[in-house]
Structure formats: C-alpha cells, structure tokens
Amino acid sequence: xxxxxxxxxxxxxxxxxEEAINAxxxxxxxxxxxxxxxxYTFLPLGLRxxxxxxxxxxxxxxxxxxxxxxxxxxxPKSSWTQTxxxxxxxxxxxxxxxxxxxxxxxxxxxxxxxxxxxxxFIFSYKDLPKYAFQIQNKFRxxxxxxxxxxxxxxxxMKDLYSFHKDEADxxxxxxxxxxxxxxxxxxxxxxxxxxxxFASGGTFSKYSHEFQTLTPAGEDIIxxxxxxxxxVNKEIIGEQNVCPQCxxxxxxxxxxxEVGNIFKLKTKYSTPFNLKYKDEKGAGKDVIMGxxxxxxxxxxxxxxxxxxxxxxxxxxxxxxxxxxxLLNLAVNNKKIxxxxxxxxxxxxxxxxEVLYDDRNxxxxxxxxxxxxxxxxxxxxxxxxxxxxxxxxxxxxxxKAKLVDEKELIKIL
Ligand code: ATP
Ligand code: MG
Numbered sequence: 001x002x003x004x005x006x007x008x009x010x011x012x013x014x015x016x017x018e019e020a021i022n023a024x025x026x027x028x029x030x031x032x033x034x035x036x037x038x039x040y041t042f043l044p045l046g047l048r049x050x051x052x053x054x055x056x057x058x059x060x061x062x063x064x065x066x067x068x069x070x071x072x073x074x075x076p077k078s079s080w081t082q083t084x085x086x087x088x089x090x091x092x093x094x095x096x097x098x099x100x101x102x103x104x105x106x107x108x109x110x111x112x113x114x115x116x117x118x119x120x121f122i123f124s125y126k127d128l129p130k131y132a133f134q135i136q137n138k139f140r141x142x143x144x145x146x147x148x149x150x151x152x153x154x155x156x157m158k159d160l161y162s163f164h165k166d167e168a169d170x171x172x173x174x175x176x177x178x179x180x181x182x183x184x185x186x187x188x189x190x191x192x193x194x195x196x197x198f199a200s201g202g203t204f205s206k207y208s209h210e211f212q213t214l215t216p217a218g219e220d221i222i223x224x225x226x227x228x229x230x231x232v233n234k235e236i237i238g239e240q241n242v243c244p245q246c247x248x249x250x251x252x253x254x255x256x257x258e259v260g261n262i263f264k265l266k267t268k269y270s271t272p273f274n275l276k277y278k279d280e281k282g283a284g285k286d287v288i289m290g291x292x293x294x295x296x297x298x299x300x301x302x303x304x305x306x307x308x309x310x311x312x313x314x315x316x317x318x319x320x321x322x323x324x325x326l327l328n329l330a331v332n333n334k335k336i337x338x339x340x341x342x343x344x345x346x347x348x349x350x351x352x353e354v355l356y357d358d359r360n361x362x363x364x365x366x367x368x369x370x371x372x373x374x375x376x377x378x379x380x381x382x383x384x385x386x387x388x389x390x391x392x393x394x395x396x397x398x399k400a401k402l403v404d405e406k407e408l409i410k411i412l
Pocket of ligand 1: 140152295
C-alpha cells in the first residue's frame with residue numbers, strides 16, 4: 001500500500017483524554033479513532049491488525065470443530081428474563097422502542113441466544129456433540145472505560161459454545177480448547193506471558209479458567225505458581241491460598257489482563273431453555289454446555305501494552321499490519337525513486353506485505369519517526385546514501401545492514 005494513499009495521518013501528541021498506553025499509541029499511529037469513551041473505530045491500519053488476529057483465532061476454532069455463525073446484537077427482553085439475567089446482568093444495555101414500547105437488550109454475550117437456537121436442531125444423542133462460534137461485537141455498559149481497547153463498551157469477542165451429551169465429553173473438549181487457546185496466544189506473540197489462571201466456576205463448577213497476560217496495564221491481580229506455570233486469580237487465592245495443582249504456597253503476585261476465559265456451563269443455560277435430547281434408550285436428558293471467549297480488541301490492546309517502547313509500537317510479525325515499511329528518503333531524485341518503486345513492486349510480487357512511504361511532503365526525520373510509531377517489523381530505507389542498496393533494520397533492533405534486492409527478498 002502507498003502511504004500517500006492512506007487517509008489517516010500520524011499525530012505527535014496523544015489525545016488528552018486517553019490514559020492508556022495502548023489507546024495513546026494506537027490513536028497517534030492512526031490504527032484507531034475514539035468516538036466516545038470505550039468505543040473506537042478501526043482505521044485501515046488497525047483493521048489489518050484486527051483481521052490478522054481474527055484469522056489466527058478463526059483457524060484454531062475451525063480446528064476445534066467449531067462452525068462459524070453470526071448472531072444478532074439486538075435481542076428481545078424475553079430471552080433475558082428466561083435466565084433471570086435481565087435483572088441481574090449489571091452491564092446489560094437495556095432500552096425501549098419508541099414505537100412499540102417493546103424492551104430490548106444489546107448483546108453483551110450470547111448464551112441467551114445460542115441455547116434456544118441449538119434447541120431447534122438438537123433432538124437426539126446423534127445430534128451431539130456440536131460446536132458453534134462467532135466473532136461479533138458485544139455491548140457492555142462498563143462503569144469504567146479508561147483502559148483503551150482493554151475495556152470497551154462496544155468490542156469484539158470470539159465466543160464459542162459447545163454442546164455435549166454428558167460431562168465427560170465436555171471435559172475432554174474443554175481440555176482441547178485449553179490447548180487451542182495456548183496456540184492462539186502463542187501465535188499472536190503472547191505465549192510466554194499468558195497464564196492459564198484458575199478462577200471461580202460459579203455455582204456450576206469448581207473452577208473456570210482465565211487466560212491472563214502479564215502487563216502493568218492489567219486491571220487484574222493474579223498469583224503465579226512457578227512450579228506449575230499456572231496462576232490463580234484473586235477469588236481463588238482468597239478461598240484457598242495455595243496452587244490448586246501442587247499445593248505450593250509461594251505464589252508470586254502480578255498484574256495481568258484477562259484476554260480469554262473458558263467456562264463449564266453444564267446445565268446453567270440448557271435448563272432455562274429446556275435444551276434436552278433423547279439418549280440411546282429414548283430418555284430425555286439435559287444438554288451439557290461449555291463456553292469459550294476471547295476479546296479481540298482487548299487482545300490487540302494487550303499486544304501494544306506488551307510490545308512498545310518510547311518511540312512507538314513494536315508489532316509481532318504475525319499480527320503486524322504489514323511485514324515491511326519501505327521508506328523512500330529521496331523522493332525528488334528520479335533515479336532513486338525509480339529504484340524504490342522497483343523494490344516495492346518486486347516485494348509485492350514476492351508476496352511481502354509492504355507499506356511504501358512515498359510521501360513527497362514529509363522530511364526524512366518525520367518518516368523515521370512515523371515508522372517507529374507505526375511499528376512495522378522490518379524498516380527498509382532507500383536513500384542517496386545507500387548507493388543502490390537497501391538499508392534493512394528490524395523495529396526491535398538498533399543495527400541496520402545494507403543488502404541488495406536479491407538478499408532483501410530472501411530475508412523477507
Ligand atoms: P472482565 O472480568 O475483564 O470484565 P469478563 O470476565 O466479564 O471480563 P467474559 O464475559 O468472560 O469477560 O468475556 C470473554 C472475554 O471478552 C474476556 O476474557 C475478555 O477478553 C473480553 N472482554 C470482556 N469484557 C470486555 C470489555 N469490556 N472490553 C473488551 N474486551 C472484553
Ligand atoms: Mg472475568
């Protein structure tokens with residue numbers, strides 16, 4: 001993509017009303033725009049990152065047997081009264097139609113929709129197990145929305161729901177889902193910092209599990225067991241004060257962000273929606289459910305919190321908007337510009353995603369600053385100085401080296 005075509009521009013100053021580093025950097029670099037507290041637009045650069053994250057997640061969900069669907073945000077009150085959550089769900093956005101006076105909710109999650117939905121298709125043990133997921137925008141009336149993409153009032157979630165004939169089958173799937181989650185967090189560059197964290201299972205199970213990524217920006221406190229490489233959250237430490245796996249008492253306290261969470265719902269939602277099936281003997285049984293969430297905005301914000309320096313963002317390659325950022329520092333020199341154009345074309349032919357800073361009204365210093373702020377993994381500089389070669393430097397390294405076109409394509 002030509003940078004001169006991008007309608008967004010970078011900003012030197014962070015907006016005054018943004019406290020969170022992730023939002024400050026993402027806004028300054030032109031990835032997102034703030035509409036109001038907790039509500040952001042994804043701009044062209046931001047949407048590219050979002051889609052990379054989305055596709056990493058989608059691939060793992062499909063490998064888990066998940067079938068993708070898309071459920072509505074606009075939901076009837078009746079679905080929510082059936083589970084009692086119309087009254088109890090604190091962050092539920094509720095409103096009334098001006099014409100019909102009918103009450104609606106904006107979906108903060110979709111158990112109330114998917115349970116009766118699958119009830120239309122599940123009749124017998126032969127129809128189980130089934131897995132459905134969506135990547136969809138959620139609405140939550142969050143009291144505090146000051147953490148940028150980490151806590152929004154409108155945000156995207158991947159929510160997967162599983163339907164089983166018994167708990168043993170759900171337990172097996174739950175363990176598989178844990179492994180998929182590990183793969184996802186590793187793929188986006190957060191593997192080493194993300195801990196499987198024991199959390200309360202509510203009234204239906206002993207534990208649920210959160211996936212918590214260590215960062216000072218985190219709103220949660222977790223307690224890490226160095227022996228098991230797992231963690232427990234505040235509720236669990238309050239209850240038992242030891243590692244649930246090995247009994248270790250020396251747990252290390254850290255700040256973290258909950259990027260994902262998995263839950264054995266069992267019959268919590270199948271009961272209110274009368275979601276049953278006939279077993280081999282023709283007896284009616286409750287369908288057993290699990291649910292599995294990942295926040296995409298939150299994941300993107302967490303990546304920025306973890307990977308940045310004083311100059312800007314440092315994207316992991318797997319989620320970067322482009323792999324390479326090509327800077328032409330000699331836009332007024334026809335010969336060098338022709339060379340830069342040629343490099344841009346051959347990179348594209350080689351399948352390398354490249355943002356080409358071809359802007360002719362921006363100084364070299366500004367181009368360098370923008371490249372550091374935007375944070376694309378490889379910076380390629382073409383200038384009068386480079387003498388027909390390309391200077392290549394990784395965003396997270398200081399040393400640059402000069403290469404010719406062939407070497408460049410090989411490296412990228
Ligand atoms: P939290 O405890 O942080 O409020 P939660 O436990 O309510 O989150 P879930 O309902 O389990 O979250 O949602 C699944 C995932 O959606 C979370 O793990 C998180 O990644 C993401 N998420 C939840 N709330 C928000 C939000 N307000 N903004 C962005 N992402 C969110
Ligand atoms: Mg939580």
